[in-house]
Amino acid sequence: MTARVLEHPPAEEIRLEEVLHALADPARLEIVRFLASSGREVPCSAIDLAVSKSTTTHHYRVLREAGVITQVYRGTAKLNGLRRADLDRLFPGLLDSVVNAVTAPRADTARASRPTP
Amino acid sequence: MTARVLEHPPAEEIRLEEVLHALADPARLEIVRFLASSGREVPCSAIDLAVSKSTTTHHYRVLREAGVITQVYRGTAKLNGLRRADLDRLFPGLLDSVVNAVTAPRADTARASRPTP
DNA sequence: TCGATAGTCCGACGTTCATCGGACTATCAT
DNA sequence: ATGATAGTCCGATGAACGTCGGACTATCGA
Numbered sequence: 219m220t221a222r223v224l225e226h227p228p229a230e231e232i233r234l235e236e237v238l239h240a241l242a243d244p245a246r247l248e249i250v251r252f253l254a255s256s257g258r259e260v261p262c263s264a265i266d267l268a269v270s271k272s273t274t275t276h277h278y279r280v281l282r283e284a285g286v287i288t289q290v291y292r293g294t295a296k297l298n299g300l301r302r303a304d305l306d307r308l309f310p311g312l313l314d315s316v317v318n319a320v321t322a323p324r325a326d327t328a329r330a331s332r333p334t335p
Numbered sequence: 336m337t338a339r340v341l342e343h344p345p346a347e348e349i350r351l352e353e354v355l356h357a358l359a360d361p362a363r364l365e366i367v368r369f370l371a372s373s374g375r376e377v378p379c380s381a382i383d384l385a386v387s388k389s390t391t392t393h394h395y396r397v398l399r400e401a402g403v404i405t406q407v408y409r410g411t412a413k414l415n416g417l418r419r420a421d422l423d424r425l426f427p428g429l430l431d432s433v434v435n436a437v438t439a440p441r442a443d444t445a446r447a448s449r450p451t452p
Numbered sequence: 453t454c455g456a457t458a459g460t461c462c463g464a465c466g467t468t469c470a471t472c473g474g475a476c477t478a479t480c481a482t
Numbered sequence: 483a484t485g486a487t488a489g490t491c492c493g494a495t496g497a498a499c500g501t502c503g504g505a506c507t508a509t510c511g512a
Contacts, residue, residue: 293479
């Protein structure tokens, strides 16, 4: 059918509050860290999140709509990449500080086991 | 005269996600920026937020419980200060990047609107 | 003591959020 | 075509959030 094109906010419309909100979730932070460390575009399935498939889709959309990542269809997959250049220009140092931050072990213990489909 | 003491999370318990969430609100971001630029402790009333008094209290509490600010009673006032040392040690560069970020660039400079991955 | 000042606490209300299962669509390889 | 793979869309649900007014407490100065 139609080429499935995904909406991305132009760099000028990326808002700090939205970026911070997007980064303020453990699953999304994990995605961003993975993308930052891998340095390339990866499909959603490359990152094993502890949530269901629909929730995963939701988190990627939040990141894309906040301007944190790009998403491009490629075959049945969808490649996700960090918008590092845009973010580094708009908010210098932010991405690095978030990615490099050493996170303390969470007091909250039992991690929900991933639902079995 | 009960010494009204406020609970602050020890530095080891400050979690990045909570800090990001605390910073992801316009009112709270304004508070943090004010504190960062003033470089000293100021009472709540020093920052004129566009919300009610009870909402203001709420925002300061969120910041304190996330480990972003300190709050100390002094007379009828309550002095708020940035936990810059703790934050800079735990998440180097984060505070500076958030405080120095230029927010809301206008659309009149709209050139290329394609994301740069 | 009294008033003014500074902030807290307490419901309440509507919104947004993260999460899920399940049905669905799109693409590729065979 | 068929099946496998990858992700989307659609309600729904319960929790968290931002917001408010208003009554309340604590402190200070006159």
